[in-house]
Amino acid sequence: MDFSHVHLSDEDRTFRDELRNFLRTIVTDEVIRRDRETGENFDEGVHLALGARGYLAADFKPESEGGFSAVRRRIWELEIGRAHTPWFHWPTTMMVARTLAQFASRELLDDLLPQVLSGQVRLCLGYTEPEGGSDVATCKTRAVREADGSSWVINGSKMFTSNAHNAQYVFLITNTDPDAPKHQSLTMFLVPLDSPGVEIQPLRTVDGDRTNITYYSDVRVEDRYRVGEVNGGWTVLREALNAEHGTIERDDQGLQKLATMTEHMLLLAEALDRAAAVAGDDDAVRYRLGRAVARMEAAMSSPEMFGRVAIAQTMRDITPDLMDILGAAAALPVDTDGAADDGGFEYLFRLAVPTGIYGGTLEVFRNMIAQHVLGLGRPNYSPPAKRPA
Template sequence: MDFSRVELSGDDQAFLDEARALLSTQVTEDVLRRDRETGDNFDEDVHLALGAAGYIAGEWHGEDDGGFSRLRNRLWQLEKRRYHVPWVTAGTTSMIAKSVKRFGSPEVQEEVLPGVFSGHIRLCLGYTEPDGGSDIATCKTRAVREADGSSWIINGSKMFTTGAHNCQYVFLITNTDPEAPKHKSLTMFLVPLDTPGIEIQGIRTVDGDRTNIVYYSDVRVDDRYRLGEVNGGWTVLREPLNAEHGAVDASADGLQDVSIMMHQGGFMVAACDKAAAIVGAADPSGRRPVDDGSVAYRLGRSVARMEVAISTPNIFGRVALAQTMRDVSPDLMDLLGEASALPIDTDGAIDGGAAEYVYRFAPLVGIYGGTLEVFRNMIGQYMLGLGKPNYSPAKPAS
């Protein structure tokens, strides 16, 4: 394995310098503070600036279509992360836009995609329902086709529609045939969020993020916003769902994250680095906390687990990162003492609130796109060939 430093060409170095210059002027302390306060994980001014400068279109299109090369795309993704660009809504938009390109009518593509590339149109995921949990195929939100076939009436509700209040369309999964098997009863729509009958209510999560519950009451949607065939929604849904789950093949050039959750895992890396610096610093008497064998052991164990997690690929890494964040963060807080319980932006937080944020963030990372239990079952069933889980009640002992 080659760990030598990558030497960039003059043109690629110039691209990197320009990207850093743009991000340094756009992602200010005010932007980051406002993002922490709102929990939106999105900043419209930053997003529009990136769109105007061509970066949204550049990262979405391949090099053959006038976009970034694989190397430049990787550089851009890493710099966005380094500057902490609020990212969630941009991520869902990019994911859904690929389905619009593949399954949307030419009319809808023309309506949506130019605005996606300029930053003026954003897209969110309408999957989970209040009673549905991680099994989105048990969808109860109903779409009923009107007699003339030109439009649909949608009723139902969706949980965890993150970014809906900052988006213009929702990628909505509906049930169009309640009598059919659940994977053959689904139809996907790209629903304009300004349609009458849609109500968005905000919910704050334990880590400070905002998500939404969205209610659909007699929402009339033109058939042109249907993506794919009627009752063929699982085909439309499969590709973005696989991407969200991390069940994608690694690229041959290695220019991608090891795991889908690497962005979230980066917060754990930062927390481990800050903890190591603090316990490795000497007090006025020359004593370092890490000189205590138990401190050294627990810190070493945390760092070793973190390194293994960020090196674990594919869907396995998704589980490893989420679980390790849950396990490591309380150990780091315990090593640092009670001042580590103070959150970000609080005077006296010993590590700037890094470990405390991971502690609150970890449970959310473990349910994105499905719970850890769901992903462990997927690994057992589809990756290890262990068969379908049996959820039937245990038989009483004889």
């Protein structure tokens, strides 16, 4: 692993300074406070401002088409995180948009992509079902083609449709052939969320984030919104899942974000610095803080799926330790009198739980590592065989 420093050109330093100053003007204390209160991880004003400035388009496009260079993309990712930008909606939108660019019709892509890059249109994911868990292929949401073939009728429900209330379309996995094997029965649609029959209900997670349950009751969708082939949805979905899992092919310049959710570790690193500044000065505290720093650095240096697991597990292990070091005040939430770090430690403690669930549980990712990296067999969850009497 190469830990060399990157020496910025004058142009890249100017880009960094301009971006940093721009973020300072739009990501205000009020924006951050409101984001903590709502748990939406999204601010429309910030999103539209970044789109109008051309940053969203530059993040989406390759350098050959006017997008960021590798160095500028790394600067962009770091500064977005350091500014505490309410941000997690854009990577989801971009992930879906990249899949659309590969599988959607040219007509649909030409209609939507400019609006996505301007920030006017946002996209969310409709994968998980109430009884489906992390296995999205066990989809029961049905899409039935109408007789004339021009449209589909969709019925079903989805859990954890985060930011559906701020999005215009949901990237929805449906079952179009219940009699087929589960990976050959799926078809993907981009469903307009203002369609009659769509209902969005809020759902709060333990860390205070808002996600949603979405219901689809006789929702009619034109065939133009189908993405990919009928019953070929697994091929379409697999590309998006690879991006969400962090298993996409890496470049050879060493500047890509090492793993998904590294922005969460920026928050943890800041909290660890603040804890060290006010914690008691004795051997036990120094040992625990040093151990936390070592764990955090190791997690931040782990790539791909390994990094995703290491980041989530490290957050789960370190945050209760920090709260214990700082005492009862660290358990008080934001805007509570006497809260340590104005509730920052309590927020991170709650945030650590769902980081091990996003895009699949830690157990799912550990099984993927075991099977696809280490070459081990599939896990066997059947009960142990009873010994003969």
